[in-house]
Amino acid sequence: xGASLNNxxxxxxxxxxxxxxxxxxxxxxxxxDVMLVLLVIFMVTAPLLTVGVEVDLPKTKAGEIRGxxxxxxxxxxxxxQLFVQDTQVDLDGLAPLLMEVSKNNMDVRIFVRGDExxxxxxxxxxxxxxxxxxxxxxxxxxxxxxTDKK
Numbered sequence: 001x002g003a004s005l006n007n008x009x010x011x012x013x014x015x016x017x018x019x020x021x022x023x024x025x026x027x028x029x030x031x032x033d034v035m036l037v038l039l040v041i042f043m044v045t046a047p048l049l050t051v052g053v054e055v056d057l058p059k060t061k062a063g064e065i066r067g068x069x070x071x072x073x074x075x076x077x078x079x080x081q082l083f084v085q086d087t088q089v090d091l092d093g094l095a096p097l098l099m100e101v102s103k104n105n106m107d108v109r110i111f112v113r114g115d116e117x118x119x120x121x122x123x124x125x126x127x128x129x130x131x132x133x134x135x136x137x138x139x140x141x142x143x144x145x146x147t148d149k150k
Contacts, residue, residue, distance in 0.1 A: 071109035071139075072101060074130070078115040080122050091125060095133030106134045113141045 075083040102108040114123045130138050
């Protein structure tokens with residue numbers, strides 16, 4: 001006695017695919033390839049996104065500032081030199097440069113990073129220049145007490 005398990009009656013049709021048979025497997029290889037490329041790109045570019053001016057930030061227990069837009073960084077190093085991102089600028093040129101970089105957007109967030117060894121007056125003159133220029137979203141940046149120096 002013979003038995004057949006397929007419903008074709010023992011006849012096979014070659015060259016023609018049955019319309020009811022669908023592929024149920026998902027090929028994830030292209031997705032994995034794209035994800036690995038993106039991972040490598042982010043690993044390479046992430047260190048470049050940090051501000052390049054070396055500043056020894058004071059410590060604080062304040063919480064982190066969160067926001068959706070990318071803030072501008074104004075840094076004051078231990079010699080009292082002023083930087084916008086990586087560009088050195090004097091106090092008189094600070095406001096015009098920030099207006100140019102922010103495209104006259106006075107609502108842009110500005111982070112002021114002052115070295116721990118500079119005097120309070122230098123930071124306040126910088127904050128005053130930002131306020132006088134019309135920038136209202138200005139924050140001071142510090143590091144948490146538990147973190148090591150960069």
